[in-house]
Amino acid sequence: MEVHGLANDSYETEAMQKTLVILSGLPGTGKTVLANLVAHRLRIPLLSIDDVVAAIPPQMRRHADPFWEDMIRILLNLVEYQLERGFSVVVDSVFMGEDRYWAYEIADRTEAAFRPIYTYLSDERIWEERVRQRVATAPPEIRDKIATWESIQEQRKHFHPWKPESALFVDGVHSIEDSLEKVLRYITTAEMVLEPLWADSRNHSHLRLRDATREP
Numbered sequence: 001m002e003v004h005g006l007a008n009d010s011y012e013t014e015a016m017q018k019t020l021v022i023l024s025g026l027p028g029t030g031k032t033v034l035a036n037l038v039a040h041r042l043r044i045p046l047l048s049i050d051d052v053v054a055a056i057p058p059q060m061r062r063h064a065d066p067f068w069e070d071m072i073r074i075l076l077n078l079v080e081y082q083l084e085r086g087f088s089v090v091v092d093s094v095f096m097g098e099d100r101y102w103a104y105e106i107a108d109r110t111e112a113a114f115r116p117i118y119t120y121l122s123d124e125r126i127w128e129e130r131v132r133q134r135v136a137t138a139p140p141e142i143r144d145k146i147a148t149w150e151s152i153q154e155q156r157k158h159f160h161p162w163k164p165e166s167a168l169f170v171d172g173v174h175s176i177e178d179s180l181e182k183v184l185r186y187i188t189t190a191e192m193v194l195e196p197l198w199a200d201s202r203n204h205s206h207l208r209l210r211d212a213t214r215e216p
Helices: 031-042 049-054 065-084 098-109 124-137 149-156 176-187
Strands: 002-004 019-024 046-048 089-092 113-120 168-171 191-193
Touching (some): 019 098, 049 065
Parallel strands (some): 046 089
């Protein structure tokens, strides 16, 4: 990944190009904390898959697993609406694989800069401790909604690895202050060359999210 023309430390959003920032990573890697800090620091909208899921009535949520892709599409349609109106957007979701291509296509269609960020934890022991502590200290009324270490390991089996140099890699073992500074400089860099999300020259232009019957 090559970067040129780093923005200064003020991170003024007035001069920032319209940008789609996606934060991808498994639960417990610091993704959501970082997404909130970035959105607050840059004063741009934050959209989260957790908010989409939370908006679903409990009786429907119990049967939501087969409709996970539909919830991702709802999230990304909301993202596209914001970008069409000229706003930069931060998106907090796991981004398991193909949904990364969907996000890229949205950035391309709306002429927005694309800034993918992958959060992970290189120390498995610290990662597990953080997850178990989060579950143990969660209020009883939401504890069953918190991802357990065991459920994360199941999810991990289906998480497609990020291609090196296709995103900014952020290791959760580092301090949140250092990670935030690194991410802000990456997002506000004027010019950047990233490796393609896919390894070949496949055309992903068919990955349209919108219902074709929706009025423009």
